[in-house]
Amino acid sequence: MTTATLEAPTEHLVLDESALKAASRSLDDGVLTPSYGPWRDDIVKLLNGALATELVCVLRYKRHYFTAVGVDSLSIADEFLVHANEESAHADKIAERIVQLGGDPDFSPDSLKSRSHAQYDDSKDLQSMIRANLVAERIAIEAYRQMITLIGDKDPTTRRMLEEILTQEEEHADELKDWLQ
Template sequence: MPETKKPISAAIDTAAIRAAAKNMDDGAVTAGYRGDREQVVAMLNDALATELVCVLRYKRHYYTAAGLQNGSIKDEFLEHAMEEQAHADQIAERIVQLNGKPDFNPDTLVQRSHAEYDGADDIKAMIKANLIAERVAIEAYRQMIERIGDSDPTTRLLLVGIMAKEEEHADDMRDLLA
């Protein structure tokens, strides 16, 4: 006689889920959250600092790159600055969802950032600095994703998406050097 499967909803304890959901103080974080919130928020705040430093570096390069032949490079710097700002916004939102506080303190941004700020005046040096910073960000995100594992799928997906964009940025900078 063939085995009958129970519908998926029968495998979920709906009553327990509804009861736990009444604890509204934790917002989006439910009882099933398996991540170490403090550690994840700390990692995200360092990532936030990194993205903000990258915004500032790309903006500086955009405004200080000179020469008629560098118009397309300047445009690339500005586009990357806006995308890094979007990453910072996404990370700050996730920190708040995890009941943390996004750290925008300008006094500690550079110390908390994985990437460095750059004051280069030469266009080639600017591109190299951006490529190095993108590579640093990629590796930092890879390590964060590895540490989070399956304990926080939402944060993991966020970081995977950001890392993919950082890989595109690295390719863009490498292409500009060629």
């Protein structure tokens, strides 16, 4: 019989005192402490892509809400409106975070479509609307998963926000999938 011995760690968890002192300077930077390092601009760019995607999704869901027709259209159209409002809330959270990071949220309609990961859709029949929204949700899910991985521990606040949005996008996709059956 062998006995395992636990070795004491060679390193200890201690705070970086120089970083704490640096955080007391440059108060105009708000939440941006030196630990944000070189990643802030990249994170703002990723968030502006997500913002464009959410805004295009709002527009697509709103159009589908107003134009859905058919036997099942009333209940599904109502859910399109719920999704539109939830996507709008996502856009608001993302824009707020961009500002906290010292960036400018890009609401420009001129480039919205080209910056969005998801497409706008003007389908006429209910099943095509559901499919288009499911495709867009799946694209958003993949984009958020990638952003979460890329950001990792570089910005835990943004990562947690994206994880919350991802949860809701997965709920949307699950609901849309059920409507196709």
